[in-house]
Amino acid sequence: MIDLKLKVNNYGTVNNHSNLASTNNHIKMKDGHISKSKDSHSSSKHSSSSEKHRDGHSDKPKKSSSSDKHRDSHSDKHKDKHSEKHKDSSKHSSSSSSSTSLDKHGSSSSSKSSSHNSEKHKDRHKEKSSSNDKLKEKSKHKPSDSSTVKSEKSSEERKKERSEHREEKIAKANVVKTEHTSIKTDSKHMNNMSSSKHNSVTSPLSKISPSKIKREPMSDDDIPLIKRKPDDVAIKKMKVESDDEPLQEKYKAKIQAEKLKAKERREDIENRKRKAEEAIEPIKKKKIKKEIKNEVESPTKGRKKKDNEEQQTIWKWWEEERREDGVKWTFLEHKGPLFAPDYDPLPDNVIFKYEGKLMKLSQDAEEVAGFYAKMLEHDYTKSEIFNKNFFKDWRKVMSSSEKETITDLKKCDFRDMHAFFTEQSEERKNRTKEEKLALKKRNEEIQAEYGYCIMDGHKEKIGNFRIEPPGLFRGRGDHPKQGMLKRRTQPEDVIINCSKDSKIPQPPSGHKWRKVQADNKVSWLACWSENIQGQTKYVMLNAASRLKGEKDWQKYEVARRLYKHVDKIRATYREDWKSKEMRIRQRAVALYFIDKLALRAGNEKEEGETADTVGCCSLRVEHIKLHPEIDNKEFVVEFDFLGKDSIRYQNKVPVEKRVFKNLQLFMENKQPGDDLFDRLNTATLNKHLHDLMEGLTAKVFRTFNASKTLQEQLDLLTNPEESVTAKLLSYNRANRAVAVLCNHQRSVPKNFSKQMENLQNKIKAKMDVIKEGKKQVKDAKSDYKNLKTEKAKSMYEKKKKQLERLQEQLCKLEVQATDKDENKEIALGTSKLNYLDPRISVAWCKKWEAPLEKIYNKTQREKFRWAIDMATPNFRF
DSSP states (O other): OHHHHHHHHTTOHHHHHHHHHHHHHHHHHHHTOOOOOHHHHHHHHHHHHHHHHHHHHOSSOOOOSHHHHHHHHHHHHTTTTTGGGHHHHHHHHHHHHHHHHHHHHHHHHOTTTHHHHGGGHHHHHHHHHHTHHHHHHHGGGSOOSSTTOOTTOOHHHHHHHHHHHHHHHHHHHHHHHHHHHHTOOHHHHHHHHHHHHHHTTTOGGGGGOHHHHOOOSSOTTTSOHHHHHHHHHHHHHHHTOOTTSOHHHHHHHHHHHHHHHHHHHHHHHHHHHHHHHHHHHHHHHHHHHHHHHHHHHSTTSSOHHHHHHHHHTOOOGGGSOOOOSSOOOSOEEOOOOBOOOOOOOOOTTSOEEETTEEEOOOHHHHHHHHHHHHTTTSGGGGOHHHHHHHHHHHHHHSOHHHHHHOOOGGGEEOHHHHHHHHHHHHHHHTOOHHHHHHHHHHHHHHHHHHSEEEETTEEEEBSOOBOOOSEEOOOSSSOTTTTOEEOOOOGGGOEEEOOTTSOOOOOOTTOOOSEEEOOTTOOOSEEEEOTTTOOEEEEOBOTTSHHHHHHHHHHHHHHHHHHHHHHHHHHHHHHHTTOSOHHHHHHHHHHHHHHHHOOOOOOOOOTTTSOOOOOSTTOBGGGEEEEEEETTEEEEEEEEEEOGGGOEEEEEEEOOHHHHHHHHHHHTTOOTTSBSSTTOOHHHHHHHHHHHSTTOOHHHHHHHHHHHHHHHHHHHHOOTTSOHHHHHHHHHHHHHHHHHHTTOBOOOOTTHHHHHHHHHHHHHHHHHHHHHHHHHHHHHHHHHHHHOOHHHHHHHHHHHHHHHHHHHHHHHHHHHHHHHHHTTTBOHHHHHHHTSOHHHHHHHHHHHTOOGGGTSOHHHHHHTHHHHHHOOTTOOO
């Protein structure tokens, strides 16, 4: 038996284990542990030899325990019938179950050794013939497949019946084996190993169970070759094992080796899983790191998510149908305006002196005196008009005793108060980080409470929800009312506008609103009148709101429609230059100036109430000079007047001869202070324009000419071959042409010289670096020609790219310097926000791939969100 075992081992694991079982029986018999009868032992031998016989004759994978199981089941059914043979039958069943275990293992792994088993066919038949008598004796314990078969059948009939029954069982076993082996996993083998260990108490052969012997937990494709190598080595070692070594120790060593290998397989599986997870984690971490880096580099600094949420809730009102009935909203709810905080009296150590003597002021007088003390070093306090108006209004809030004492402003000493306010200002500038964060949080809370309203189910941002605090009026230019006291606005001065079904805003404690109304034909939320000029102040929505956006969109659409009518309108006012009526001639000449020079129409003003600013319709004779010829140009009109915000307009413009003759006619017999267009005002001019085109006003001409100029200048100045930096310079130059047309000037900034000096220093330093870079490139090129190595070539390319980057940086600095110098007296923002159709700029950026952030800042992009969404690269004004 031992020799047979070693032969089978050369062809496969299955035969090895099958013989191990037989050898195990032999060992137990030697040790005196087996007390079975000769019949039982013969049955075991027969089972083994029969199994080998089947292996030799079958072409397919075989083996099933169904034959033994069938005998077991019939043995159970006929227990009563064969009660006297019960003991022998139970022994036989035990032996059969051991053979069954071996059969199962053979079914899972004997396909490789079936061809080798056929060579031993003769030996097996010898064993079979020697055991036929024993099978006859054992068949007494096995009932027939049919209950009607009689026990008197001959031995030849029983052999034939058993062979047919065996073939049927083999066919069934093939199906069972195929399904069984396909679903086995490594974990099942481990469980079977542990269970077989438990069953070893009842069956000696169970120590070598099929689940233990099988060492293929997964397919060969899943296990690297290096991992399978130890198993192959172990099998080779088994071939050369010595026969002198006790078999029981061999089995124990093999079982321990199996356990060790199973443990190694488990650890190997866990290691592969861990490595797979570790291979995935770096990718995830890398992505997270990249996202964090993007958030750090983003100008929003961590507010990217918040901005995305806001973008998801954007109200695309421009995609909805517009209302033509004049209704602005159907539902409006808000919290009302935010009033200025009450006055906080000065500390006792802050004093006011009059004629060098300490004087304690009343709270109202002290508050107004503080307004003046804050401006003590400003140019306004040197103005006679400012001082006169301030002192007059200050005395109105003084007590009777203070009025008697304080009679001359020049005798007042505000220096101690000024020092206190200066110190407070410095403290605010030097706040700690915690204080700044606390203030920021407080402002955000106020913004959340008062800075938004609900309009037609959408949350809209409010523009100016804070009411101006009291102070001294400054005005622009030499305003006649500068220095006057702006009183504190009280809730009793404020009118609230909201829906009837909304929650009415509550006034401050102890106060009430002047009026609460629900007028959906207006867009303001609250209003009040200020005391300086009697103007009405409004709380309006933010520039990015629907109402503001619709108004802008409509304004630019009207300006675009003017394209279709402008030729006809120009022909009309040219004909009117020859009209017999002076009124029509004046209107035609004024319209010519508004069209060609983009002048504001101008409004009538009460003398002494505002600064002396004029527009086209309010020009006086003193504001123009006529030159029949100057600077080799004929019929030149020289303008010199103060426009809006007291900005001076100076321009020499050649005009058509008939316009020049009409101006001479208009100026006849008039004084310098007389109106040039004495038979014209803004209202009559706009009425005439409305008759020419619906919605047309003098302001539309200004918008039309500004946008048209920008479009033409961009087409003229943009060079497709230039860099983005150069294209942006071209855009600013086009914008500057519009600003000059609209007379959008500004004073030169105080620190302009310092800024230009710093910029020139940067340019000079960059040029020095470029000079050194050129030298390095030249040296690297020489080295490459001499050495002809990859390293030298790489160094040359590197130095060359560095030089290109430096030259680009120098170009940007030079463009920045040029742009800053050209725009030092020009304000580009006013025309960009109020007179230029934003779709022109958006389309230009999309067409030339220029960053829109260089044209509009974040607030401006929110204002023109509608234009950014609807404008295409091919948009034309």
